[in-house]
Amino acid sequence: MITRRLVIGAAAAAIAPAVLRAAEPGLLRIVVAYPPGGVSDLMARLIADHLEQHLQRTVVENQPGAAGTIALSRLARRHGRGRTLVLCATTPLALAHRLGIAVPRVVPVCGVMHTPQLLLGTSLLGGKNFEEAIAYARRNPGAVRWATSGVGTLGHLVLGQVAKTFDLDVVHVPYKGGGEQLHDALGGQFELLSSNLAVMQISYVKAGRLDALALGAPARCAPLPDVPTFAELGCPAANMSSLFGLFAAPGTPRSEVRRLNAALNVALSSPEISDAIRDTGNLSAGGPVADFEAQIQRQAALLDRAADDVNLR
16 A cells, blocks of 8 residues: 655765765666566666666566566575566565465565556446446356456455455456556457556556546546546455565675665656656655565555455465
């Protein structure tokens, strides 16, 4: 859940020279735990471009699958000095044990953003707003397909909370990430879609190709001011947002974690990245390593409770 917007600009600017002096040579890999095309992929590439210019050579790779646990599990088997970072939501760390997966022992480095969950309706849905969508699903039990980014993702938890609150029988359609599911949504492959709020989704809503039904956020967002939150619609348990951040391999020295955290805060405070986060309806989540660790603990407790109402299989 989004709790506050961290103020990092001035502090990051003040430490930038020290960060650059401490930079070490070599290649830094940022692995995105999702396919290309989603908001996390966009942010990873913006961050990589900034680090490439100001810190060290940086490349971005995609390792999608299993709600992010594939990339995190691979990272957990690496040991080194922080040469590889994984950009992923914190959801897999909270729910891996429920999926029968060993919880990856990775090192939190820096929060990146809080991303609201957006519920979208496709051309197949018999309804243009949330109330009409619920009524349509009730009239057609077992026939409405609801796509998410995978089993155990935040979108899956939102599905479970909505289905429980309104006593719905819907079919879960899990994908490996946001890009592919958005393509299929436009092609009318299912009726409902849980997606992270991003520029592409907003553009399709404004063009009338998808209908924005509800938003998981503490308040309505500027890009879609007419879209109510789940809390407004009588389903506060579904009013959740994703916390995305960067993680390093176990054994990474704390001094290296602090160096990377400082460099990432400089990147997040840059106009290009901070504007991109704001324009997509997200909130920045930077700050010290300890702040990110605390946010992960709070998010884990919230998601673990929400998972009680979802069959994670």
